[in-house]
């Protein structure tokens with residue numbers, strides 16, 4: 205079985221290595237899978253030559269989302285793709301947060317704004333709930349163009365960057381627990397919770413979503429993943445998911461649901477790599493009958 209592990213172009217200004225790769229290599233080898241690292245920007249690749257493609261560290265899709273989605277659609281017309289094109293189309297725009305909220309998932313209070321005029325009201329609203337506010341683009345990854353603002357003027361600077369990028373902006377109260385208890389990234393493989401990583405607070409400590417350590421799977425973690433799984437129609441078909449949560453007013457709420465290219469923090473549980481590729485094998489054998 206030959207599987208494409210899909211990566212992106214390296215960004216020299218922001219060289220985040222894909223730390224899952226060593227674990228993926230070991231797991232694939234153990235299962236007898238030929239794993240090929242393939243860059244989605246490489247026009248010379250014959251995708252039909254693989255049994256499946258798994259979108260992984262394609263972090264350069266932000267800014268060229270349409271091109272990326274066209275790519276995934278084309279690959280999916282030829283081979284099995286994880287996660288599916290439809291899922292990625294839905295998941296690469298944080299507009300999905302409002303949909304999940306409607307279906308019972310608690311989220312950070314969120315407003316989407318198209319311009320500075322709309323943002324005025326949203327900023328007042330967010331500052332009425334917290335001392336500082338978070339500004340970020342609707343389509344983003346690795347905290348790109350995101351910022352923590354202590355004042356309206358500072359928030360406007362962040363908003364301007366996002367509008368210059370032709371994007372819709374998100375305005376939220378800044379959730380303080382991100383700097384204390386920490387944001388938790390719950391890694392789900394083939395429908396089952398694998399492990400939890402604690403994240404570095406990106407807007408105060410920097411980084412692009414790096415892990416600060418591992419964390420427990422407890423009843424609250426299970427509860428919020430259950431809520432998300434009920435709200436996402438395609439949950440059963442997902443190969444992987446990452447449910448990023450933070451504590452707000454004593455309860456866990458969703459920061460982000462990553463179904464496209466999440467870092468899976470396999471360093472905290474290398475068995476996750478094995479489970480991931482085993483699931484791919486089973487699904488492909490299922491397809492081939």
Ligand SMILES: Nc1ncnc2c1ncn2[C@@H]1O[C@H](COP(=O)(O)OP(=O)(O)O)[C@@H](O)[C@H]1O
Pocket residue numbers: 312338340344345346347348350376377378379380382387403404405406407413448459460
């Ligand atoms: N409302 C918020 N309160 C506190 N921190 C936030 C807030 N929104 C975003 N952040 C910080 O910015 C990071 C990136 O935001 P996120 O919504 O996860 O977008 P992405 O990871 O796609 O860039 C988060 O992991 C967190 O550290």
Ligand SMILES: [Mg+2]
Pocket residue numbers: 346347413448460
């Ligand atoms: Mg995130």
